[in-house]
Amino acid sequence: MLVSLISHLAMYPQFVIEVIYFGIISVIVAFIVAFYILTQRGGREVEADGGHEGRAGMEKGERNWMLFLFSVALIGNILFLSPILPSARNALYEPKPATTITIYVKNYSFQLPETPIIIPANTPVEFVVISEDLVYGFGIFRKDGSMVFQMQVVPKPYVNRIVWVFEEPGAYDIRSTEYSGPQHPWMFVPDAIIVEGGKS
Amino acid sequence: MNEDERKILALRFVVVALIFFALAGIEGILMRLRILNLLTDLFDERHFYSMMTAHPFVGIYGWAYMAVMGAFYFLVPYVLKRDIYSKRASYASFWLMISGLAIIWTTTFVTHYAPLYTLYWPIPVAVELAGWNPAAIFSFGVGVALVLAAVLVFFFNMFATIFLPARVEMNGGEKVGAGYVFKELMLTAFNLDKLWAKVRGIPHYTARVFNYPVFVVSVFRGCVDTTLNALVIGGVGVLLALFGAAHLFSGSSLSYSLIDPLVYKNVFWWGLDLIADGNVLIFTAGTWYLLVPLLLNRQLYGESVVRTVILADLVVSLFVWNHHMLADTPQPLVLQIQGQIFTWGELITMGLTMFAVLATIWRARPVKYSAPLKFVLVSITGYAIGGLAGIIQANYASNRFFHNTQWVIGIHGHIQLLVGLSLTIFAAIYALFPLLTGKALNEKLADAHLLLMGVGGVVMGLAMGLAGTQGMLRRTLYPMGLGIYEPYMGVALIGALMMAAGFAVFIINVVRTVGLGSLVKLFLPQK
Numbered sequence: 245m246l247v248s249l250i251s252h253l254a255m256y257p258q259f260v261i262e263v264i265y266f267g268i269i270s271v272i273v274a275f276i277v278a279f280y281i282l283t284q285r286g287g288r289e290v291e292a293d294g295g296h297e298g299r300a301g302m303e304k305g306e307r308n309w310m311l312f313l314f315s316v317a318l319i320g321n322i323l324f325l326s327p328i329l330p331s332a333r334n335a336l337y338e339p340k341p342a343t344t345i346t347i348y349v350k351n352y353s354f355q356l357p358e359t360p361i362i363i364p365a366n367t368p369v370e371f372v373v374i375s376e377d378l379v380y381g382f383g384i385f386r387k388d389g390s391m392v393f394q395m396q397v398v399p400k401p402y403v404n405r406i407v408w409v410f411e412e413p414g415a416y417d418i419r420s421t422e423y424s425g426p427q428h429p430w431m432f433v434p435d436a437i438i439v440e441g442g443k444s
Numbered sequence: 445m446n447e448d449e450r451k452i453l454a455l456r457f458v459v460v461a462l463i464f465f466a467l468a469g470i471e472g473i474l475m476r477l478r479i480l481n482l483l484t485d486l487f488d489e490r491h492f493y494s495m496m497t498a499h500p501f502v503g504i505y506g507w508a509y510m511a512v513m514g515a516f517y518f519l520v521p522y523v524l525k526r527d528i529y530s531k532r533a534s535y536a537s538f539w540l541m542i543s544g545l546a547i548i549w550t551t552t553f554v555t556h557y558a559p560l561y562t563l564y565w566p567i568p569v570a571v572e573l574a575g576w577n578p579a580a581i582f583s584f585g586v587g588v589a590l591v592l593a594a595v596l597v598f599f600f601n602m603f604a605t606i607f608l609p610a611r612v613e614m615n616g617g618e619k620v621g622a623g624y625v626f627k628e629l630m631l632t633a634f635n636l637d638k639l640w641a642k643v644r645g646i647p648h649y650t651a652r653v654f655n656y657p658v659f660v661v662s663v664f665r666g667c668v669d670t671t672l673n674a675l676v677i678g679g680v681g682v683l684l685a686l687f688g689a690a691h692l693f694s695g696s697s698l699s700y701s702l703i704d705p706l707v708y709k710n711v712f713w714w715g716l717d718l719i720a721d722g723n724v725l726i727f728t729a730g731t732w733y734l735l736v737p738l739l740l741n742r743q744l745y746g747e748s749v750v751r752t753v754i755l756a757d758l759v760v761s762l763f764v765w766n767h768h769m770l771a772d773t774p775q776p777l778v779l780q781i782q783g784q785i786f787t788w789g790e791l792i793t794m795g796l797t798m799f800a801v802l803a804t805i806w807r808a809r810p811v812k813y814s815a816p817l818k819f820v821l822v823s824i825t826g827y828a829i830g831g832l833a834g835i836i837q838a839n840y841a842s843n844r845f846f847h848n849t850q851w852v853i854g855i856h857g858h859i860q861l862l863v864g865l866s867l868t869i870f871a872a873i874y875a876l877f878p879l880l881t882g883k884a885l886n887e888k889l890a891d892a893h894l895l896l897m898g899v900g901g902v903v904m905g906l907a908m909g910l911a912g913t914q915g916m917l918r919r920t921l922y923p924m925g926l927g928i929y930e931p932y933m934g935v936a937l938i939g940a941l942m943m944a945a946g947f948a949v950f951i952i953n954v955v956r957t958v959g960l961g962s963l964v965k966l967f968l969p970q971k
């Protein structure tokens with residue numbers, strides 16, 4: 245169970261995040277429903293209007309809530325900056341790339357150095373993507389449609405680069421992840437990348 | 445203007461806003477069908493993307509802004525017990541907004557100009573590559589500039605209404621100019637007078653902002669964000685108009701490279717996020733702080749904290765824009781990390797806002813829920829689930845696989861806008877309706893409206909979000925077939941139709957209560 249969760253976190257971090265997210269929003273919705281029911285029941289009538297002084301400092305409950313929010317923000321930042329996610333490992337703690345693949349984008353089409361691009365598994369690969377004209381996106385997808393990673397392609401004079409380590413062998417598609425005009429939906433190159441070796 | 449004139453002004457704004465809401469909804473449903481690869485004979489990709497360009501302008505400026513403007517033109521004088529500064533400016537903002545939107549809508553509809561509202565440089569001016577008509581670039585730019593001019597006129601009118609009378613009293617009726625309004629605004633919006641008092645060692649100084657009710661504080665703090673936003677987005681409109689005009693005159697396009705695409709994108713998102721992450725949350729908070737105590741006849745819980753939170757939101761909103769650029773690898777890493785950390789600050793400001801509202805309700809037990817109060821409660825739920833999705837995607841590492849997927853625009857964007865923001869606007873409409881018309885709307889129909897819109901919005905948003913984690917991109921048609929995304933888009937369509945049904949119930953409620961005739965009469969010259 246734990247092992248499958250961790251391996252999922254490596255391959256499909258978005259699914260793990262989604263499960264956690266749905267857990268939290270279920271709690272939120274349940275809380276609001278309970279709040280709606282409970283607040284219609286009696287309370288202490290004594291505390292009539294003016295029971296609370298407007299300019300007084302923080303109440304204890306409010307202070308505790310604020311401390312809780314601060315801790316969540318702190319823990320959240322630490323977790324997302326830590327190398328748990330593959331994207332953090334490859335972006336913030338960038339491994340030294342073994343090869344570089346340079347791709348040009350021009351007039352709504354990707355110009356690949358070879359088709360398909362052959363990449364060894366478990367090896368850091370640097371993608372350099374250069375747009376000659378418009379803003380595009382560069383996304384790599386598995387055959388089941390799920391996204392491995394993406395980046396924006398800001399046009400020249402900027403150079404867009406990312407390092408990635410592929411763990412699963414197989415074929416991958418390239419798709420532009422940014423709208424750049426009505427021709428955008430056709431910026432799709434199926435089986436553009438083949439990852440070889442590694443665990444199967 | 446007297447109170448009756450202000451009521452008519454407010455109602456005119458709200459009715460036009462509701463018409464824009466309906467228009468945005470129709471566009472939304474048509475686009476949903478097209479994404480399912482239906483109606484392909486009726487409209488091609490160019491038409492689809494031009495509709496997608498008009499849609500956020502109609503929805504955000506036509507619906508949300510116009511409704512908020514109408515409500516504030518009535519509420520700010522009502523709360524401060526004074527008149528609007530200028531009637532002419534009020535109507536100028538009304539007509540500028542409508543004509544700007546009409547130009548944007550007509551341009552995209554007729555020419556199929558489709559840069560989308562993000563307007564990433566140089567897509568909007570790529571005449572040859574994308575096949576735009578240069579005249580369309582010009583008129584679209586003019587439309588955008590007019591819309592934001594309307595916003596500027598509205599906010600200067602608001603600032604003058606809030607700050608001018610105070611000044612007149614102070615100076616014994618002597619006339620003072622715009623400089624005073626600006627100074628007063630900056631001092632109170634950022635609590636600078638308090639800071640100054642601290643520097644000079646004045647003890648027990650009460651900040652001047654305490655002279656104003658919380659609602660008014662949120663109005664002028666929100667207006668600071670919105671004014672800066674209007675300058676940036678209006679500036680982009682002017683830029684496009686200039687490029688379009690230059691092309692029309694010289695017959696060829698200016699060089700794109702006059703503008704740096706990355707700097708442009710930073711400026712654009714800095715300006716745009718002042719609304720999304722700043723103003724929306726501040727205005728919403730202000731509206732809750734006004735409505736909830738009024739409806740419950742209680743004082744707001746923790747008012748001083750609430751004022752601080754509004755200020756914090758204003759400051760935070762100036763530093764969060766980078767969360768829209770986390771996938772831009774040429775962007776400096778310092779900005780990426782800074783954007784991530786500041787965005788988590790919104791968890792704290794939003795969390796405290798919700799706490800104050802819920803605590804106010806809790807202290808008023810036993811509560812009898814009227815329609816507006818129920819709308820506020822569901823709106824809070826909407827902001828909670830949409831805001832959480834926002835925080836999740838706002839991290840440098842996680843954005844790598846959330847950016848530009850349906851998650852961003854579904855589970856986050858549309859739940860924030862349709863369940864969070866829109867339900868708060870409807871709460872204000874339900875609460876103001878008796879004040880403006882003397883009649884109350886039916887509560888049973890209001891319940892049906894709330895249920896259909898709240899559930900429909902969440903269903904649509906979650907379905908889009910789930911497709912997003914499976915890899916479905918936003919703004920992308922799948923002409924070769926939707927594949928595994930198809931069932932999600934089917935469910936999203938059901939959610940959209942539920943919302944449309946909810947809106948229809950609302951319209952029936954309004955027409956039943958006041959009659960169609962009085963709605964039409966509202967737009968005739970008043971005797």
Ligand code: HEM
Binds near residue numbers: 720787834837846861
């Ligand atoms: C808790 C507060 C919020 C947070 C943390 C937050 C975070 C974010 C982030 C990180 C993005 C960029 C995602 C990406 O493109 O990869 C985003 C986009 C967006 N947000 Fe928010 N947001 C918040 C509040 C709001 C509010 C109040 C609204 C609207 C009422 C809103 C509407 C949108 C929309 C429409 C987009 C899509 C923008 C686009 O076209 O790219 N957000 N938000």
Ligand SMILES: [Cu+2]
Binds near residue numbers: 717720721764767768
């Ligand atoms: Cu934002």
